[in-house]
Amino acid sequence: MLGDGCLSLCRNKRYVAITGSSMHDLPFFKEIISPILRKLRGKETNIKFNKNCNAIEYNFTDYNLFNFMALLGFPIGKKGNKLFIPKVFYEKNLIEDIIQGFFATDGSIVLTKNGNKYYPRLEAHVISKDLVYEIYNYLIHLGFKGHFYQCKRTIDTRSWKKVFQQYRFQFNGKQNLIHQDLLFA
Secondary structure, eight states, rough: OOOEEEEEEEEEEEEEEEEEETTSSSHHHIIIIIHHHHHHSOOOOOOEEEEEEEEEEEEEEEEHHHHHHHHHHHOOOTTTTTTOOHHHHHHTTOOOHHHHHHHHHEEEEEEEEEEEEEEEEEEEESSHHHHHHHHHHHHHHTTTOOOOEEEEEEEEEESOOOEEEEEEEEEHHHHHHHHHHHHOO
């Protein structure tokens, strides 16, 4: 939900949506998200396919789940810079699960070639400063060594150009990948 999910109010209906790639995320939706939704909702939730953009999604109304997530602090409507990890996930020792989910949507492992050597980098770029800084600090606490940055992202189409403020962290080197294996195993 922190990455590719949202809560929306439309004509007094409370919608929960989770979006993914039909090319990459279908097993994750079927094996992980579907059982969680079945447990939370007490019924099956159908995956919808959008063939025009190779997307899959859960998009449904659920008053109780919507209100539960809103009470945790998940924003309704545009998430923007309002995201953070609710305290309950720290208290229940679920923070690593949250970070795994965050990396599934907004994180990446990059290999940069410099001469004949490849250098690995663990990174994430998002518009929510509080969320990415919170995750960065948690990873630093675990022993990762990296940096936090403010940056800009430009989307340039034929008809318009827009610059977005983004925040990112970057953890370079093999040692951080060893930590990554422990965290995301």
